[in-house]
Amino acid sequence: MTLKHLLSRVVPPFMGLALLVGIWSLVSITSTNNFPNPTDTFWQAVDVFSNPFYSNGPNDQGVGWNVWSSLKRVALGFGLAALVGIPLGFLIGRFEFLSRMFNPLISLLRPVSPLAWLPIGLLVFKGANPAAIWTIFICSIWPMVINTAVGVQRVPQDYMNVARVLNLSEWKIVSKILFPAVLPYMLTGVRLAVGTAWLVIVAAEMLTGGVGIGFWVWDEWNNLNVKNIIIAIFVIGIVGLVLEYALIKLATAFTFEEVQS
Template sequence: MSNSLDEMPLSRPDRYTLAAMQAKAALPEKKVRKEQWRDLTTTLVLPLLTFAIVIGVWIIVQQKFATDLPTPLDTWHRAVTLFSDPFHDAGPNNKGIGWQLLYSLGRVLSGFFMAVIIGIPIGFLMGMSNTFAKAWQPLIQILKPVSPLAWLPIGLLLFKAVNPSAIFVIFITSIWPVILNTASGVKAIPDDYMNVAKILRLNSFEITHKILIPATLPHILTGMRLSLSVAWMVIVAAEMLTGGVGIGFFVWDEWNNLNVASIFVAIFVIGLVGISLESLMMLLHRRFDYNAR
C-alpha cells in the first residue's frame, strides 16, 4: 500500500502558490522567447548529450575491454534489418520482432485484465468490510513481495502448458497492486459522501455506481498503472523460461545464437513499449481523475 501513497495525485493543483504566480508573472516578450529557447535546449539537447556520452563509453568499452560486444553501428544495422520486415512469419521458430512483441503484449494484457476483473471486487470487499480486510491482509502481505516467477512452476503444474503459465505469472504480478489500491481507494472515501447518500436514501446499487465507483476510480487506475508496468518487466523474464514466441524468448534465443546486437535492439524496444504502456495508462488516469482536471 505504500507505493499507492506516492502515486496518489496531489489533491490541489499548485497553481496558486507564490512560486507558480511568480513564474507566470509577465515577462518581457524577448525574455519569454529566451526562456522557451532554453526549455527546448534542456528538454532536447541534454538527453541527446547523455545518449552521446553513453554511446561513447560503449565504443571505448567495446574496443578496449569487451571486444565480444557489438559496436553501436553493428547494433544499428541489426535494428534496420529487424525492422525492415517486423512481421515476417516463417514458422513458429522464425517470426519477426513485431510478432514477438505482439505475443508478449497479448500475454501481458490477458493476465492483466484477469487480475483487474478479479482484483477490483476483492479490493472493494477489503475496503468496505474490516472483517474481510483483516482476514485477507496477512495473506496478501506475505504473497506480495514474492517474485511472480516463483509461481511459474505452479502454473506449469496446473495448466500443463507454457502459454497459460506465463499468463498466470502476469496475473499474479498484477493482482496485488490492483487489490491494495482499490481497497485503499474505498477506505479513503470521505464519510460526508456516504452521509449525502444516506440523506438522499440511495439504494446500494445507486451508492455503488454513483458514489463508490467514481470515488475509487482514480485509485483503481493507479493500481492498474503500477501493475501493468511491472507486468511488462516480468513477461520478459517469464518468456526466457517458458520459450515460445515472445520478446523474452527472443532475447534468450539471440543469446544462444550469440547475436548480441539483437539483444541490444530488443532492450531498447522493450523500453519503448514500456514507456508507451505507461503513457497510455497516464492518459486514462488523467481522463478519470477528478482531482487532476
C-alpha cells in the same frame, strides 16, 4: 512555445541519450569479448526492422511477431487481473471484515517472486502459454487490489454519512460516491500492474519458450548474437514506455486533479 522552453524540454533527453551512447561506446572499446558498439548495433537494428513480420517456422519469427505474442499474453493476464483485482479491492476497502480476512494473505503472497509462480502454472495448466498468463495474472493483481482498497478506505467519512442519511443502496454508493473518489488510486494501481506484467512476461518467456520477446532474447543468446539482444532490450523498454504513456493519457483524460498530477 518559446525557444528557451523548447530547448529546456528537448536538450536534457538528448544529453541523457548521448551519455548512454558514450558509456556504451566506452564499454565496447575496452571490452575483450567483442561487445558490439552502437554503430554496428544500429545497422543490425535496421536489418531486423526491415522485415519485422517474417515467419520461417514456429521458432524463427520476426521481432514484430514476438512483441505481438508477448502483448497478447500481457493483455489477457492483465485483463483477468483487472476483472478480479479491482472489484476485490472495492470489497476489501468497503468491508472491514474482508479487509482483516484478506490483508494477511496479500501480505504473504505479494512479495513472492514472479517466477516462483511459473512452476505452479505449468503444473496446473499443463502448458507454457497458460502458465505464462497465470504468472502475469497473479503478479499484476496485487497493485490493483491494494491501491483500490486504499482509495476506498480514504474516501471522506462525510460522504458515507450523507449516503447513509439519504438511504442510498450499495450500488448507488459504489457508482456515485466510491468510484469517482477511488478512480485516481485505481488508475495508479493499473499503471503499476501493467509495468509489472510487462516485466514478468519477458522473464517467463525466457523459461517457457515459444514465440515472444523474452524467448527471442534467450534464443539470440543461444546463438551468441549480442547485437540482437541489445536491440531486444531497447524494444522491451520502448514498448513499456508506450504502455506507460498510454495509461498516463488515459488517466489525464479524466478531470480529477489527483490523476492529472
